[in-house]
Amino acid sequence: MADTMIEADGLVKSYGETRALAGVSFSVPAGTVLGLLGPNGAGKTTAVRILTTLALPDAGRARVAGFDVLARPAAVRRHIGVAAQDATLDGLLTGRQNLVLVGELSGMRTGLARIRAAELLELFDLAGAADRVVKGYSGGMRRRLDLAASMLTRPLVLFLDEPTTGLDPVSRQRVWEVIRELIGSGVTVLLTTQYLDEADALADRIVVVDHGQVIADGTPRELKERSRNAHVEITLAEPGPGAAEVIAPLAGGQISVSPDGLRLSVAVDSAPGLATALVRALDQAGILVDNIEVRQPSLDDVFFALTGAPAQERESEGALA
């Protein structure tokens, strides 16, 4: 088995005037989860379409499960499972018929496909609707059925394109649970998402894309540290007029003091041992500290720092996802 399950190298793709990918590279080690994070129109789906043999890049190379996607697309298809952003199901078949069809067309024996379909319908809480026509499913049900279809053949590599977009919170949790269970099983997952908490919760590494380019790459922790804007809130036992001056050399930014002089807050460069240093400095100045709280930057902060715009406000931008 290859050590690197997904390898994208300088992928370029334009649709007419729109440059969807402008040289994107990343790799995903076997058995890990990569979160491809970016706003709508960043090029996430285009990258997934190339890696799953649905689209041809204008330039660049890619390997999935050890096979070149351009030279050996059929071999790639034998090892991947795909849950696309728009559910790709047959509306006139029942949920069960959809899954069995996918199994049969993937080369599974019909009996095995039936067993596996029943297993996944159960897992995704679709057993009750299994024999209803998909046209009557809700958006969340369709999405879960699409995920089930992607996992039917137990592929080595799973591509989940915005798996929880448009899901209600309960379905979202359910999908997260299933993905977490998958992670331990050795499968390699590429997950695209606009939700920072989702990437944070599920991914081992995150690649942030914007305007068709990789703008950051690292573990969720590394990315948060990179944004260097942890927030420290200190609550004092009694008002300490000199407190602000004491911590000023340690803190990077503007210190704000509450009107009663009891609470101080400041943006700091996130560094190991920062809380200890702050408490020690205040202690040495004879100031009693009741509470100190270091809030690590959220990925939202990271995203803001990297792209210069909050994630939510950019969602309407760009038609190409």
Place this chain on the structure above:
Amino acid sequence: MTQTIAHRPGDAAGTWRTAGSAAEKVKNVVSMTRRNLVHISREPMQLSDVTVQPVLFTVLFIYLFGGAIPIPGGSYKAFILAGLLALNLTTSTMGTAVGLATDLHEGIIDRLRVLPMWRPAVLVGRSMADLLTSCLCALVVAATGLAAGWRSSAGPLPIIAGFALVLFFAYALSWVAACVGLNSKSPESAASFGFIVLFPLAFVSNAMVPTQHMPGWLQAIADWNPVSAVTAGARQLWDNPNPSGSISAWPMQHPVAASLAWSVLIIAVAAPLASWFFRRRTTG
């Protein structure tokens, strides 16, 4: 919900059939054919052009026009049945174009494209399902004709051969329809193919009326129209009146050979073209 997913990627060795084998391809075609038949069972109105339309046309032609059109050497009833069969089967190939255009229009095609399947099964499965509905159409035409008084003095084998000749032609034509469907922007534009191409094709022939009364240029077209060869072939096999037998054009003198040749030629050109269009439409 305590059940685990038991994913174990790649451990499914032994549960797979051999990839790319002929058996695998046949299985893919069977799966796709069955899927298309399930579609029809869900929306039976899809079948109206092979069930309601044949009954309507049969009644219309026999009782409305029948009395007004004299047929040398027999009755209009005996003459028209082969023509009705050709007309209905020709126009029903529109279903292939609409069906494929619909599949391409919807998300399902992206699902099929990431599966390690034999891709032409999408096309072959479609043509197989449409051949089965064509058979249903032929049965409806035959039953309606029999009820209206159509008879054949030929033996069972030539009668079956006559039906098979027209069905084979319809199957060939469904590959042309597939090419149209694969190049249509929407199912609706695929449907217009029926009115722009298939109806003229079916009507400018000897199917409804003898060609002898047509203007010279139109008769020439009609006599070389494959639909005329197919219709004349069925009439000949069924011992039904076949006024085209006195026309010297080669296809009218050898209608069975001519219609077989037409069908083979159409498949030889349209089937590879369809799979090329399919590949082009599903790459990029």
